[in-house]
Amino acid sequence: MRDLQLSLNQTQRVRLQVALQQLQDLASQAAAYSSVTIADTILVNNEDGILKGHGTSELDGQVVATLCGVVERVNKLVYVRALRARYKPEVGDIIVGRVIEIAFKRWRLEINFSQDAVLMLSSMNLPDGIQRRRTAVDELNMRSIFEENDVICAEVRGFQHDGSLHLQARSQKYGKLERGQLLTVPAYLVKRRKQHFHHLEQYGVDLILGCNGFVWVGEHLKTGEHDMLDDQEKRPEISKSNKIDEEEQERTFTPLEVRQHICGIANAVRLLSALGFILTVEAIKDTTEAGVSSNIEIKDMLGPEFYVQIVEREVQRRISLLRKKG
């Protein structure tokens, strides 16, 4: 995600400085964690029984950090968790990826990781829904299920021996994503939660926060509509649509109201990722509502005034959170 370039005028710059300073003060107040930079000593009580984990190393009898991050202690294990790490996949993660290549009985997906992920043909439901052995005909028809450059939602099934990922998309909620836009945010801004598929009813929009940093914002499709059978019927229409009237196409476009909500939510995601705030559904909904209530145009959500307003809102929210706790 490229950062927003903003030209703030003098007042806005001052307000932004004040708000960022307040956020930093709140963070250091609330911090129960200890952050370290490279070569800081980590305090350990019992040197003998300590297991030195990732990001630490022994130097002159002392445990020293080799990463910039936060020290985590679990029983006898001490390790340093980096804040801005590359995406680190785990089994069960929900991922959004783009098909790069169709290889022998598998699709290769790009997922913002050091290696491409692999989705086997056998890990995918067939269009007719029957559970059967994949035949040679199925292999030849792989392109009718997913083509190159398609955006797909899947789950991590496991790791291959060389470190690349195996994905599976057997459930109805996984599959091809259409009618929306894909956004890229830094992967560390999406934390693992119970739910990654969010259906925002009041907007009629589907929001999928992929753990790898790909966020999909699109029109809501009922779970049956990811169904391959429908796609196969629609496909001959789509390939001819370049020649058919544009009016035919226009009838199938996303309705304007839903589109406005999609663009508003996408802009909220872009703004939050430029600010470096963790992406949660509540934060995104809050930002979108702030945009709607302050009556600004959707494109102005990426402007300097709204940027400063959102930082100030976050300051207020954290202050009220602290007050509730303490």
Next chain:
Amino acid sequence: MVGLSTGEKRFIHGGIAQDLRSDGRKRLHFRPFCVETGVIPQANGSARVRLGATDVIVSIKAELGKPSSFQPDKGKVAIFVDCSPTAAPEFEGRGGEELSSELSFALERCFLGGKTGAGAGIDLSSLIIVEGKVCWDLYIDGLVVSSDGNLLDALAAAIKVALSNTGIPKVNVDLGPSPDDQPEVDVSDEEFLQFDTSGVPVVVTLTKVGRHYIVDATLEEESQMSSAVSVSVNRHGHICGLTKRGGAGLDPSVILDMISVAKHVSQNLISVLDSEIAAAEANAKE
């Protein structure tokens, strides 16, 4: 540039048809400009313009030269654009050459007019020192640092800003005893004359996607275009240059319509750029 799935392409087409693009802009809205002047202190004038994620830097150097024998009363200007590999991996080595030469040619067409120098946006006669013997050569170099569509508009805006930041050194001319002698020219280090940019045009690129045209396309929208027309318009609403890209044919009435839309958009763009230039100059003085 990563590919787009069919679903995403239809979403983009739908957005443009319904006048609501992916980032909420209307068809004729520009992204916000971010302008800095004087980024290269060794050059006579320089500017950096950011238009969304598109980032371009322009530097202008003035050197003494001899005017061409066809136009002894005009100075010379050369425009050259370089696409840096930091913008896209395909620009490495000679990959960016085609795009660079296309952009350079289009900019020369927009700013310098025809081969005889008629209709130039930049006033070349202000660059002459001694007619027929000594003139200023302006070398305008553009560098594309990051590309997110609409490179031509960003480069043209950067050239306009850089020209307003350009200082041509004052010269003391010592004409020799006979008219055939080469005059001695003493270039002052201190005094500078600001270049006159009231006549410099801006470029507005209209990208046709489906049945509608959009201004300031992002890289994804540009990948869906059928054709694009870049019109360079000056302050008085006069057209200084016209370039068409893209393989699809356009009906002449469509081109005329695009020209009038470009004229309308350019007036707003000129006022936005002028205020950004003033703000950047004020910032630079602080």
